[in-house]
Amino acid sequence: MIRIFGRWMVVLLLACGTVWAQQGTNPAQQPPQTTVPQTGGHANAPAASSPDFLQAADEVLEQMSRILALPVKEPLKKSLRSRAQIHDYLVQQEKEEKEPEKRYADERALEAFGLIPRGFPLESFLMDLMTEQIAGLYDPKSKEFFIADWISPEDQKPVMAHELTHALDDQYYHIDPWEKAARPNDDAESAREAVLEGSALAAMFDYVLLPQKLSVRTFPDISVLINDQTADEEGKDPMLQKAPPFIRDDLLFPYVAGANFTQQFLKANSGWGDFYKVFENPPVSTQQILHPELYFAGVKPLPIALPDLAPILPAGWKELDQNVMGEYGLKEVVKQFLGDAEAEKLSPDWAADRYAISESADKKQTLLIFCLRLEKPEDTKEFFTQYSSLLKKKYPAHMAVEEQPSLLQWQTGYGTVTLECREQECLTVEGSDAAFFDRLLKAMDWPAVIAAPGAPALPAPVPTMPSPSAVPPPSGVPISH
DSSP states (O other): OOOOOOSOEEHHHHHHHHHHHHHTOOTTSOOOOOOOOOOSOOTTOOOOOHHHHHHHHHHHHHHHHHHHTOOOOSOOEEEEEOHHHHHHHHHHHHHHHSOHHHHHHHHHHHHHHTSSOTTOOHHHHHHHHHHHHEEEEEETTTTEEEEETTSOHHHHHHHHHHHHHHHHHHHHHOHHHHHHTTTTOHHHHHHHHHHHHHHHHHHHHHHHTGGGTOOGGGSSOHHHHHHHHHHHHHTTOHHHHHSOHHHHHHHHHHHHHHHHHHHHHHHHSSSGGGTHHHHHSOOOSHHHHHOHHHHHHTOOOOOOOOOOOTTTSOTTOEEEEEEOOHHHHHHHHHHHHHOHHHHHHHGGGEEEEEEEEEEOTTSOOEEEEEEEEESSTTHHHHHHHHHHHHHHHHOSSEEEEEEETTEEEEEEBTEEEEEEEETTEEEEEEEEOHHHHHHHHHHTTOOOOSOOTTSOOOOOOOOOOOOTTSOOOOSOOOOOO
């Protein structure tokens, strides 16, 4: 999945740990529905003094060392940070984390898939959002742990438990190179991020439940509890309310899905003492995170290869990136246009995918290629039907060129849109023309079934923009060679 967030602890999830600690939850039943206390984000929240902070951090580090069965190897640098310092840190981290070309390609891909509106100020919005939401962070490059200085003293310890889990993991598994070893596969890297954030969140819950002598292994499904608490907090945050749904989902995915994955692993093994096995044999897809049973069974996606696009792209066009969306990414795309229920139903049919995003020289047009393999041949018909419905909502003004039981091609004000399914694979191309689609099929060794490109072309309709509440279609207009 296209990754837009880094690794840090957010205030919404801090609230969950605080509530659990206050409620003394009984693992045999769901916790009582109470109001979640506002735990962070206030400029006037009292911060602990530096000596108290340092002493508390040392105490929590020792406790997390015992919980995780990871003896401390070396001391840590620790500090409190202001909002301005955190904002500056995030800006610098973003520059170091991704090359500008990759950040740009990701943004165009998100627009093309319809996950963010065209022209949305993604980078500046994320900086503002995360400056508000970050409660603490462990930096594996500098080996430093810090906490936002506006977090109240009683809430700092859960943040410490989360971030010091990262610090201990780093001493044993070198988490930064471990996570980046999945590159250039974005979906596999998201899976590793979910391991890191989800296990740290589960460890935080074990820490706050110590007085009750409970642990996440005794709960039936901690993801339900996390979702219940964060949903209440989301409604209170004005920045999150402004965010496109995908951004809200992507903020929580590594924590919620990763915590569920961790819980299932801990239940299937003897506890934290066995968690080293996940670092030695990391999940390779978000599908394995969403369905831990597939991880346990060793079910892995077989890679899909797209052809070299340079010889078949129109003159002046440039490929920006090729990557993997994954089951989680497919789920988000379907959810955006067809809703939660259809996304939950359709996305588990994912078996593998590959997408490519290209751009015209004037940067006004984009071309999206998305090739998806389904789990079983019998899944293909249903996927074609539902994805056709998705494309109709994405491109409300379209004119049919060809429509068959497993193939459609439309002219839109944003280029030619084609969806074709064969056996267990489906291919969508958005923002091209019919001639490019034929060249792509030939390069992929898929025999063409659409009328020859010399046939009379239908005039492109005048584009009709969706209502302001709808997600604007991705950029792109008909292109020619």
